[in-house]
Amino acid sequence: MSLPAAVADLREQVCALHTELVRYGLVAWTAGNISGRVPGEDLFVIKPSGISYDDLTPASIVVCDLDGTLVDGELAPSSDTAAHAYVYRSRPDIGGVVHTHSPYATAWAARDEPIPCVLTAMADEFGGDIPVGPFALIGDDSIGQGIVATLAESRSPAVLMRNHGVFTVGKDAKAAVKAAVMCEDVARTVHIARSGGPLVPIDPGHIDSLYHRYQTVYGQR
Amino acid sequence: MSLPAAVADLREQVCALHTELVRYGLVAWTAGNISGRVPGEDLFVIKPSGISYDDLTPASIVVCDLDGTLVDGELAPSSDTAAHAYVYRSRPDIGGVVHTHSPYATAWAARDEPIPCVLTAMADEFGGDIPVGPFALIGDDSIGQGIVATLAESRSPAVLMRNHGVFTVGKDAKAAVKAAVMCEDVARTVHIARSGGPLVPIDPGHIDSLYHRYQTVYGQR
Amino acid sequence: MSLPAAVADLREQVCALHTELVRYGLVAWTAGNISGRVPGEDLFVIKPSGISYDDLTPASIVVCDLDGTLVDGELAPSSDTAAHAYVYRSRPDIGGVVHTHSPYATAWAARDEPIPCVLTAMADEFGGDIPVGPFALIGDDSIGQGIVATLAESRSPAVLMRNHGVFTVGKDAKAAVKAAVMCEDVARTVHIARSGGPLVPIDPGHIDSLYHRYQTVYGQR
Amino acid sequence: MSLPAAVADLREQVCALHTELVRYGLVAWTAGNISGRVPGEDLFVIKPSGISYDDLTPASIVVCDLDGTLVDGELAPSSDTAAHAYVYRSRPDIGGVVHTHSPYATAWAARDEPIPCVLTAMADEFGGDIPVGPFALIGDDSIGQGIVATLAESRSPAVLMRNHGVFTVGKDAKAAVKAAVMCEDVARTVHIARSGGPLVPIDPGHIDSLYHRYQTVYGQR
Numbered sequence: 001m002s003l004p005a006a007v008a009d010l011r012e013q014v015c016a017l018h019t020e021l022v023r024y025g026l027v028a029w030t031a032g033n034i035s036g037r038v039p040g041e042d043l044f045v046i047k048p049s050g051i052s053y054d055d056l057t058p059a060s061i062v063v064c065d066l067d068g069t070l071v072d073g074e075l076a077p078s079s080d081t082a083a084h085a086y087v088y089r090s091r092p093d094i095g096g097v098v099h100t101h102s103p104y105a106t107a108w109a110a111r112d113e114p115i116p117c118v119l120t121a122m123a124d125e126f127g128g129d130i131p132v133g134p135f136a137l138i139g140d141d142s143i144g145q146g147i148v149a150t151l152a153e154s155r156s157p158a159v160l161m162r163n164h165g166v167f168t169v170g171k172d173a174k175a176a177v178k179a180a181v182m183c184e185d186v187a188r189t190v191h192i193a194r195s196g197g198p199l200v201p202i203d204p205g206h207i208d209s210l211y212h213r214y215q216t217v218y219g220q221r
Numbered sequence: 222m223s224l225p226a227a228v229a230d231l232r233e234q235v236c237a238l239h240t241e242l243v244r245y246g247l248v249a250w251t252a253g254n255i256s257g258r259v260p261g262e263d264l265f266v267i268k269p270s271g272i273s274y275d276d277l278t279p280a281s282i283v284v285c286d287l288d289g290t291l292v293d294g295e296l297a298p299s300s301d302t303a304a305h306a307y308v309y310r311s312r313p314d315i316g317g318v319v320h321t322h323s324p325y326a327t328a329w330a331a332r333d334e335p336i337p338c339v340l341t342a343m344a345d346e347f348g349g350d351i352p353v354g355p356f357a358l359i360g361d362d363s364i365g366q367g368i369v370a371t372l373a374e375s376r377s378p379a380v381l382m383r384n385h386g387v388f389t390v391g392k393d394a395k396a397a398v399k400a401a402v403m404c405e406d407v408a409r410t411v412h413i414a415r416s417g418g419p420l421v422p423i424d425p426g427h428i429d430s431l432y433h434r435y436q437t438v439y440g441q442r
Numbered sequence: 443m444s445l446p447a448a449v450a451d452l453r454e455q456v457c458a459l460h461t462e463l464v465r466y467g468l469v470a471w472t473a474g475n476i477s478g479r480v481p482g483e484d485l486f487v488i489k490p491s492g493i494s495y496d497d498l499t500p501a502s503i504v505v506c507d508l509d510g511t512l513v514d515g516e517l518a519p520s521s522d523t524a525a526h527a528y529v530y531r532s533r534p535d536i537g538g539v540v541h542t543h544s545p546y547a548t549a550w551a552a553r554d555e556p557i558p559c560v561l562t563a564m565a566d567e568f569g570g571d572i573p574v575g576p577f578a579l580i581g582d583d584s585i586g587q588g589i590v591a592t593l594a595e596s597r598s599p600a601v602l603m604r605n606h607g608v609f610t611v612g613k614d615a616k617a618a619v620k621a622a623v624m625c626e627d628v629a630r631t632v633h634i635a636r637s638g639g640p641l642v643p644i645d646p647g648h649i650d651s652l653y654h655r656y657q658t659v660y661g662q663r
Numbered sequence: 664m665s666l667p668a669a670v671a672d673l674r675e676q677v678c679a680l681h682t683e684l685v686r687y688g689l690v691a692w693t694a695g696n697i698s699g700r701v702p703g704e705d706l707f708v709i710k711p712s713g714i715s716y717d718d719l720t721p722a723s724i725v726v727c728d729l730d731g732t733l734v735d736g737e738l739a740p741s742s743d744t745a746a747h748a749y750v751y752r753s754r755p756d757i758g759g760v761v762h763t764h765s766p767y768a769t770a771w772a773a774r775d776e777p778i779p780c781v782l783t784a785m786a787d788e789f790g791g792d793i794p795v796g797p798f799a800l801i802g803d804d805s806i807g808q809g810i811v812a813t814l815a816e817s818r819s820p821a822v823l824m825r826n827h828g829v830f831t832v833g834k835d836a837k838a839a840v841k842a843a844v845m846c847e848d849v850a851r852t853v854h855i856a857r858s859g860g861p862l863v864p865i866d867p868g869h870i871d872s873l874y875h876r877y878q879t880v881y882g883q884r
Contacts, residue, residue, distance in 0.1 A: 028627040037418025048659025101563050107635035110560045112642045118331045120385045121322050122260040163644050164562045193328035201331045202384050218300050277680025339773045341827045342764050406691040414770035421775045423826050439742050470848040492882025521881050543784050549856035554863045560763045606783045607866050
């Protein structure tokens, strides 16, 4: 099979984005992975399974089809490939998926408790609480189904999978990485805040205002 | 418009100071920003909106007037520019402003709770408790008004904005960065301290002594 | 005595693995140590006592026999050598041992409390709770006996020694280092989780499924 | 005055040791300082006041006599110089002093609560609880007196000064830095441990055994 020209660039981008997971302390050892959809194709690129972040190279990033079958690459794909594939099959608007066990976010998941939206930065990025999806075993579509069903009921690009960790999505891999970084950041701040006393809620109307403004005004146009 | 000669140096300083926000873990992704007043002019320089700390260069730092209007630069100014501008308009003695969502300080803000002055280092730098300002939406002068009103009732160069984060001020951008670093440091230590049991207060007269000594004796003259 | 050819490579590997203890914040100053069995020999290599991680070189790593007696090297072996030696004597299947006082794991040890298996990543790597071994004084086989007896009743490659710290084992030194890294990671996440409210357990059958899958499917084959 | 030949080496050592305070996160901005006694002389070297750790050079380290008066150097000495001088005057056996506001240790100090000895690593280095000294204002011998009086009743080379921070001592500056690093390490682990439930004490006889063994056997002879 000859690969679309966009694959080479995407492998480089997705490889480089993994350094952000390390930089922000979202991953330990080889856990965690990033994928990115090949624009206009039924393909995505993803981290190989069990490879150290130090050893990742663009060439080591593998290419899979939307069933999660390896299409190009020397290494076995991430053990979470089926979950990524399910998300891409179900949500054509999604171009990037990230999975981590980042500690503070995973702590909320171990209690099956959503992260309440008490920070303007949460309203900006997540538009409300960060929800928890169901417990699901690895190995089939269960995790993917849990992610997609939970995302469908929320504006949040992050979902905490119960007793497991975090999945985030975005229009591309970089946006999903941003959501993973911000998810851990707010998971930590809200945990610390609540451990010191009662949280002050933000008015739902203010959450809506903040979300809409951030999604349309923040950054460079 | 021809720019004052001081702008080039200030762009370099303010650009470089952003690395301190990263070094001390005060910011995640592109959140947080520093500005510095152009001495003797109705102008200040500030971080552009949504730009990664890795990508900041002196040339990318933008120049605004005291209404927050872009005067020089290729990029859109920080989305917090209106708040910085309000502070500079209201307080001619202030030459630098910093904004972060640093986690421990923001945790106090999420509870609408001032940080009690139980450390000599807090007495030194903040002269008492670090106060909390009101909840305010981004987009007009509300945040700036909240900062200025709260600072007016305190010796603290830091104010926690409710459900939001930290704003600090100083005679120049470096002093405001120092206040942001020390604010997170004491927010963390006092949080940890109180989570283990009751805090021991410092006598208000001792807080005054420490503050006056530090403001006049510490450092090089 | 002429050393087996494998010793030179092993010294290099074990020296390099110590940088992972530093990178993941598992050690302070000179505390902590890694050893690796020389394949097919009654020998292992181990960190010298009280040497800074910056100063470790392959040549500084010492060689001991399975009684813990120095066989090759200029420096005195780790003060924990007797514990490592006991493990190698008792468990021919073990090729690597790591000891740290990593903070979150040691905190559980200071309460004599196992870490409950409430994360899929714990089920994967540890197959259940991480157990606590007895209090034991340094200086004879007591620590080694405590480690071996505790490991015998668990699938976990990590044991928390009461009031002391963590020992982990693996088929080689790298596997034991991975267990040490993951042990601290889950010790921290579960601590944070429980400090926010009740933990949600994982069904024991699901723990078994996760463990068996991870031990056979994860990574490259 | 002509300086003893040992001063040049000592300036270099003490300058370099400050990087350990940064590496272990014991200091923020310019807080914290290290001094070292000039062997056989009534002199010590110490960090200048308010200088950034990035800007410290051996030449910037100042020399003081045992009254704390500047003897050599371009910069004003640390604002904590009087406390260091008092310790050197009172305790000829002490060759190094370190002061930090490291967060977990300072948190215990903000509660006026000693750190209980529940870790073998604490028994090794501190020989028991880490004690708290009195509240004292900066500016005269009060802090020094508090340090010396508190150390006199303990085997610990670290004392927590109430509402302030940590002072550690040692036979030389490096030993005092080690004590400062280990003090924060155990302050953190014991804080985390106790925040999860009751601590298990170590038998006082075992603390004695561990302390005596560590002080005589650990490291290279």
